[in-house]
Amino acid sequence: MVDKTITMPVIALRGMTVLPKMMLHFDISRTKSVAAVEKAMVGDQKVCLVTQKNPDEADPAFEDLHHMGTVALIKQLVKMPGNVIRVMVEGLKRVELLALESEEPMLVGEIDQAPEYEELLDDITRQAMMQIVRDKLSEYGKENPRIAKEVIPGLLVLTDLGELLDQIAVQLPWDYLIRQQVLDSVMVEDRYALVMKHLLTEIEVTKIKRELQSTVKERIDKNQKDYILREQLKVIREELGEDNPLSDADEYSKRLKALKADKEIKDKIHKEIERFKSMPGGSQEANVVRMYLETVLDLPWKKVSKDNNSIAHAEKVLEEDHYGLSKVKERILEYLAVRVLTKKGSSPIICLVGPPGTGKTSIARSVAKALNKEYVRISLGGVRDEAEIRGHRKTYVGAMPGRIAEALRQAGVSNPLMLLDEIDKVSRDYKGDTSSALLEVLDSEQNVKFRDHYVELPIDLSNVLFIATANTTSTIPGPLLDRMEVIEVTSYTENEKFHIAKNYLVRKQREKNGLKESQVTITDKALEKIIHNYTREAGVRTLERRIGAVYRKAARQFLEDRSQVIEITEAGIEAYLGKEKVTFEDVNEDDEVGIVRGLAWTSVGGSTLQIEVNVMPGKGNLLLTGQMGDVMKESARIALSYVRSVCPQYQVKDDYFEKHDIHLHIPEGAVPKDGPSAGITMATAMLSAVTNRKVYAKLAMTGEITLRGRVLPIGGLKEKILAARMAHVEKVLVPYKNRKDILELSDEITGNLTIVYVKHMPEVIKEAFVQE
The missing domain is CATH 2.30.130.40 (LON domain-like)
Known part of the structure; x- marks a missing residue:
């Protein structure tokens, strides 16, 4: 020692x-x-x-x-x-x-430092002890699989008996007091006896626990026990003469008998009820089945409401609720007439497409009111999980039905009007493609047996009247768009906005703010000023907010001085809404070189774009500014190529473009601009700058150009013509192939404008250049 x-x-x-x-x-x-x-x-x-x-x-x-x-x-x-x-x-x-x-x-x-004593063990005894410890470790590992995998292999490789005994106490999940006893055992023989004692005890305890669990599982079947106890309780209550309240399962069976559904569906629900009866009341699985039964029993399988098939009544409701939109109303009435005659919903699904605030959602609500249908709205904006449409499978935690099934459950009938709002804003991610899931919903050949993952039963959607809304069709996938009939809800003219405000919005906001017509009035001129100087939009949503702001201030003014009747006039609007929010850019007064006014479509209506071109000495570069998109940049290059090809006709020298740079700019550089409708405008501006020819100031144009100078048709023409009127343009150049679109516009829109149809660039140049 x-x-x-x-x-x-x-x-x-x-x-x-x-x-x-x-x-x-x-x-x-x-x-x-x-x-x-x-x-x-x-x-x-x-x-x-x-x-x-x-x-x-x-x-x-x-x-x-x-x-x-x-x-x-x-x-x-x-x-x-x-x-x-x-x-x-x-x-x-x-x-x-x-x-x-x-x-x-x-x-x-x-x-x-020296409590270690010389060992008196011979080699044979040490080997025997080592072998016994290893055997018991292996046996312990069989009873504890996790420890056998993570700990035992590292212990079995140790060759020193003392170290092995210490490491067993370290690695196995033993109490610190046992480890202290091992630490106190200085002699290897004592340590061996202590470790073996606890190791054998652990093995026996684990075996006994497993045997007890097996015995308990064999002797007690909890489901059977609960069933027997429930039956005994039922008998006892009958003997005592007490009322036997319906259990959940009995209540579900009662509801199933009253359910209007096909036999196949009722049989499936009946099986689920029988399975529910045999489950322990408080188990997790029973709760899952309970939620499922509540859902499927609430669905209106064959429960329908009676529609009002009067087309005259539908027309009256649409006229009362909406001003203008004559083509939209006409198409909807035709659609309803076909449904009444065929008694089917297999015709194409309507998709109302137009800028925000033009009344798409309210049109759908009016159709539901006209037909006396239940109305449910599903907002699809930003939905990117397929399960939102089809539902989650019951095996998932927190599973629930999809939005379609849930909307039917909410409506309470199998033939409601279902509005799919913002269908152009659905997206996709790794969980699935939402737009693809909508294909089955909107396809009349498939939606007869629509399958929701949660419900797991075929749901008939053929009686549902689907109406979708979108701001644009460009972001709707082709297969989905193919299943819908697009009806455009275009921008309103100022006259239409005035009638909408006077006939609908004023009354709505007056009542919303607790006022009566005898207390506050607003003049027609005041409404016109609000429309012209305080809003710039395709629809009327901002207009309604402005009118609401006027009536809120009027409400306060009325309470402060109850003796007077408040009249809101054109001159007094500024006191309610502040300085004018919107100013419209008029056409230039003088004809200029290299400046041409184009027409553009935006999501909130039309606008005018002044395109400016300057030519300066350089090396033949084309400089584009004004935050132009890729499409517009390509149009500018095409326009330049066309201009260079026709310059010999205007006595431009051959080396002109090698010695000059062309700078094309569209003002308001902070605003992104893109689209295939400014080709002829940019070509005219470039040719004007190169040839030093003036362009009429009160002229605007729209159209795309090809390399050979053909003028291609464009879209959004109504909004562009309205923008031209607001800018006091006198003449508008329009692609010839858009003639049919101009003919569909009312005289209110085109009345004071000279519309010139052009097929080729020479016609454009002839109309645009000031004749010298």
């Missing part, structure tokens, strides 16, 4: 024991423990770790500590919040604490 003793810092551990070759993290916060760590870090980074007998003792003395401990090497220190230090240590060897010195502010102990 080695008799060397030393003094070193001591840390008292609470609720843990460190063995040799054991890596451990623990937190310290006591002043003496922190001081001991700091002392060790100044020296050889070694500290003596001993375990307290009572973990609750705040300041332990020598008799409060186990005397066998471990010298450990401090590997890492981490400062934590709250003056706590996290220490990582590695146990080195057993030591015996002989005494504690009262050295403040830490514990310092006298340590005997």
Whole structure:
């Protein structure tokens, strides 16, 4: 026995024991423990770790500590919040604490480093012990598969018996008191007996637990027990003469008998009810089945409402609710007439397309009102999960039916009017393509047996009147667009906005703000000023907000002075709405070189674009500014190529474009601009600048150009013509192939304009250039 003793810092551990070759993290916060760590870090980074007998003792003395401990090497220190230090240590060897010195502010102990005794075991005994320990470890691993996989292989490779016994105590999930007993066992024989005792105990406890679980499972069938108890309770209540309230399953059976549905559907629901009866009341699976039964029993399988088939009534309702929109109303009435005659919903689904605020949603609501149908709205904007349409499978946590099935459940009948709002704004992600899921909903050949993943039963959607709305068809996938009939709801003229405001919006906002016509009136001129100088939009949503703002201020004014009747006039509008919000850019007064006015379509209506071209000495470069999109940049290059090809006809020198740069600019550079309708405008502006010929100031044009100078048709013509009127344009050049679109416009829109149809660029140039 080695008799060397030393003094070193001591840390008292609470609720843990460190063995040799054991890596451990623990937190310290006591002043003496922190001081001991700091002392060790100044020296050889070694500290003596001993375990307290009572973990609750705040300041332990020598008799409060186990005397066998471990010298450990401090590997890492981490400062934590709250003056706590996290220490990582590695146990080195057993030591015996002989005494504690009262050295403040830490514990310092006298340590005997040599409690290891010479082993008296012969090699055969050691091998036998080693083999027994390994066999029992393997048996322990069979009872604990996780430990067998993660821990046992590392233990079986150890060759030193003492080290193996220590590591068993370290690696297996044993209490710290057992580990302290192992630490106290200096002799290998004693350690072997202790470890084997606990190892055998663990094996037997695990076997007994498994046998008990098996026995309990065989003897008690909880489902059967609950069923028997329920039947006994029913008999007892009958004997006592008490009323037997319907259970959930009985209630579902009663609802199933009253349900109007096909036999196939009722049989499936009946099977689910029978399965529900055999389930424990509070189990998770029973809750899932309960939610499912509630859903399918609430669906209106064959429950229908009686439609009002009077076309005259439908026309009256549409006229009362909406001003103008004659083509839209006409198409909807035709659609309804066909449905009445065929008694089917197999005709194409209507898709109302137009700028925001033009009344698409309110048209659908009016159709539901006209037909006496239930109205449900599904907002598709931003929906990107296919399960939103088809539902989630019942196996998922939190599963629920899709929006279509849920809308039917909400409507309560199988023939409602279902509005699919913002169908152009659905998207896709890794969870599926929402627009593809809508194909089955909107296809009359498929929606007779629409399958919702949650409901798992065929739902007949053929009686549902679907109406979709969109701002544009460009973002709707082709297959989905093919299943719908597009009806355009175009921009309103100022006259239409005036009638809408006077006949609908004024009354609505007056009542909304608690006022009567006898208290506040607004003149026609005031309405016209609000429309012209305070709104710039295709629809009337902003107009309604402006009228609402006027009536809110009028309400306050009326309460402050009840004696007067408030009249809102054109001159007084500024007091209610502030300075004018919108100013329209008029055409230039003088004819100029290189400046041409084009017409553009935007999502909120039409606008005019002044295209400017300057020519300067250079090396033949084309400079484009004004935040133009790719399509418009390509149009500019095509226009330049055309201009260069026809310049010999205007006595332009052959080397002109090699010695000059052309700069094309569209003002309002912060506003993005794109679209295939400014080709002829840019070509005219370039040719004007190159040839120094003036262009009529009160002329505007729209159309795309080809390399050979043909003028191609464009879209959004109504909005563009309205923009031309607002800018006081006198003549508009329009592609010849758009003639049919102009003929559909009312005289109110085209009345004071000279419309010239052009097929080729020479015609454009002839009309645009000032004759000299």
